[in-house]
Amino acid sequence: MTDAPEYGFDTKQIHAGAAPDPATGARQTPIYQSTAFVFRDSEHAAKLFNLEEVGYIYSRLTNPTVSALQDRICALEGGAGAVCCSSGHAAQIMALFPLMGPGCNVVASTRLYGGTVTQLSQTIKRFGWSAKFVDFDDLDAVKAAIDDDTRAVFCESVANPGGYVTDIPAIAAISDAAQVPLIVDNTSATPYLCRPIEMGATLVVHSTTKYLTGNGTVTGGVVVDSGKFDWMATDKFPSLSQPEPAYHGLVFGEALGPMAFTFHSIAVGLRDLGMTMNPQGAHYTLMGIETLSLRMEKHVANAQKVAAWLENDPRVDYVTYAGLPSSPYYERGKKICPKGTGGLFTVALKSGYDGCVKFVDAVQLFSHVANLGDARSLVIHSASTTHRQLTSEQQEAAGASPNVVRISIGIEDADDLIADLDQALAAASA
Template identity: 60%
Template sequence: MKTRAAPAANLAYGFETRAIHAGAAPDPTTGARATPIYQTTAYVFDDVDHAASLFNLHDFGYIYARLTNPTVAVLEERIASLEGGRAAVAAASGHAAQFLTFFTLMGPGDEFLASRALYGGSLTQFGVSFAKLGWTCHFVDPADPENFARALTPKCKAIFIESLANPGGVVVDIERVARIAHAAGLPLIVDNTLATPYLCRPIEHGADIVVHSTTKFLSGHGNALGGVVVESGKFDWAQDGRFPSLTDPEPAYHGLKFFENFGDFAFTMKARAVGLRDFGPALAPMNAFLTITGVETLHVRMERHVANARRVAAFLAAHPKVAWVSYAGLPASPYFELAQKYLPKGAGAVFTFGVEGGYEAGIKVVESVRLFSHLANIGDTRSLILHPASTTHRQLTEAQRKAAGAGDDVIRLSIGLETADDLIRDLDQALGT
């Protein structure tokens, strides 16, 4: 049976075309147009020599589902294409993607810097759980990029920021932080979950590694957990001997040196061949399939997400029971100019506002909505609401919550694809009860 190949990789296809086609082609055996779900744990080798070449990383192919899977591979290539990266490795969740990233970079006693304006789970992962592995995170106020330069230590291995912070909507000056990182010989890691590559392109502004919780906007329907790490292919891992994990002989592969052998995709190869192999946070084929399906409509969905968010944010900004709105798409936002530069198509669809009356008033609002869903997720087709101080950020101190943009009066919204007037009406009645 004849099938058409995927579009040539060397052509400059548009974002929308790549969101639908990158990494995929009709199935060569059946002609199936949609990427199949390869629900298998293992793959047959041609012979002993073929198996040996795969296990030694001399040839590329499929060995075992903890390392590689054809459905997952399509998703990896597609997101790498959309981010403008060299290669990607998928994981079971966004947190798993972050773990693989830092495991590939760090050793016991190493340190890194991170914006303090992060998702609450990342603050805990970096500040508490990573400490148990001997990794130290120094949290930095990202409002002034020079704070990162002042916080650097000789043991630092990376700088981590969110392009659009969850939940406060803080926009970080990626280019300035990238310059600081590179001057110190460090990679800049950017979590691009809230913005997605449709709204923000961190690699074009100097990022070396991009991570996502694909669970959010990339999947888009609240039905598939996942994460991904994208490597730009531009960072020199050999400088100053600072990254022995990538430059020194790897005992598990007969002394193979990842950067020497794999060059501009050495980081993702190491994350896959060692991190995925030894810790096992593999993405399930079904979740990869659901995320691929979601990515195909990413550009269409993000346009509606942003349009709805602008209307809802403007409504809340004028509401008498709302003390403030933190949305970078509003001209009054201190991040408005940065958003125009880094998010020219819109400042995303997740933002916060403060309700008059503090903690108790915030709880009352989330318990009074009828159309919004009260749950701990973002990036769904459905509009979602949360009171971070009593949920996602409750494990933090009051000072940490405020620093992360999750104070007692804060309500987080993830604006979905419903009719904007219906969302506004629902919030209006909840604020008025």
């Protein structure tokens, strides 16, 4: 099913990676809540551990429920392989892990989720890695930032929190010319709205916690590999192009070709980092993905209506939704996300920082939480929460200025959402 491109998106989101359980005939993917899996015999066990045969060993590495989710997301993104892990942040480290080494850097967009900025600017230093932050609208600056030690380029398709849209084909062309992989975080857009691999991305990461699950129940992450990058072309990626001592000198790129990155992420990344997705969480996400296209259509329709109303309200300074004709990303949004630019954007209030605090305290239907991509509408003041650790310059670059609130539009009745925002704006302006 995963290798059936003749099926449409709506069919794949239900059937990809899933089949009736061979033991019981169960139609829904079972939750294989098992730590370990019995080997047929000693030879079978040896082949599994030697990567000579694909199968299940131990749930830190592989699990049937998680595998079904990996196959489904891979099919929706149009990739060669996928690896699920415990969170979106874990997915980012998993994506970088086979690529980086001490002294290496990643060139990253300034328009990223605040936690990602912190992870790339602070935490990865402990591995001896570093990040260069660049305005990805300035293509010349992106080119200039890439040097001999650059091992990846990183951006978001639709950036959190501001809803800015990245010109993925242009960034992919720069990455290709430099022979480094482009990693695109597609969390905010989902594969229903944006197809980064078709635009040249090497790897796609998601926080499956958000729109893919869609119901605010579990955390998770995934890395999808396009299978199109030649890891053997240069000596920049020794983890994939040189012998791996732990597997008797196996060269992943040579032996596994398009699946090299995926197998390395399981056999080395999950083995040693241990950032495993649990099977029950995978099950919740599998069920959520079954309605992904239906939900995203409603998210987009609601966001379009609510953003247009907010833009015309005199208490609002500006709205950053790329689906509005007034947005500088409107035309790009139609190219990168032809079905709509999602349900996430920011609103700047004329009442400033204090008004934002009053606003989030006054909402009733919206939930004040540190999450996005839920079926419920959510709101947060990024400058005092998710982006609090950043400098004022970093907050400004990320679209999280002190007078801005982030809004994640859900799938409720749009008129009800507008009524709630109206009374919250009244409280903010009082």
